[in-house]
Amino acid sequence: MAGEPQADCLFCKIVAGDVPATVVRETDNVVAFRDINPQAPTHVLVIPKVHYPDAASLALAEPALAAELLREAGEIAAQEKTVEPGYRIVFNTGPGAGQTVFHAHAHLLGGRGLEWPPG
Template sequence: MDCIFCKIANGTIKTEFLYEDERVVAFRDINPVAPVHVLIVPKKHIESALKLEGEDFNLIGHVFMVAKKLANELGIAKDGFRIVNNCNRAGGQTVMHIHFHLLGGRDMQWPPG
């Protein structure tokens, strides 16, 4: 498989993980749009939110628990943060492996884009 996030998650491409367990990895985005911009990536390859199956329910809940943990550790929980999932190209998804952006450290604007 030629998926960059699969390669990062399995260690083929080295990066510094802020978090790792048996289901997900988290690391800083290489093109941050906020002072804190972390990607939370499931190790299981799922192309997008549209490809989620019933058994993925617990995995996505786990992503949000990891986001909560990281928000606290990175000091953005108190003031607030955003969790973003882009779906397909027109939705802003550039890597076709489901992932979540944890953004914080500044006021988030609305609408987002």
């Protein structure tokens, strides 16, 4: 069920403290931690503490939480000193787009050139 922790979800286990992560920021509703396979000098995953399979389902069910997640990503970008020259926030949705953990999450990427289009 959306919103409820999923026993087989890696990110739910991180939220519960059952799997370690290098947390860089946490609020009552959001946790952010370093990606274990970084694709840029700054690569932080920003996730809601509640489980939704992707960003669209999170935004549909809890738009205020989706907004908080984006706000926190911006705060982390400032904390990581990636506001200048710029950073990217990416939501992968579905296996064809590279989503491997089906818990809504944003990738905050910065600290190197981020040419467009990606991939």
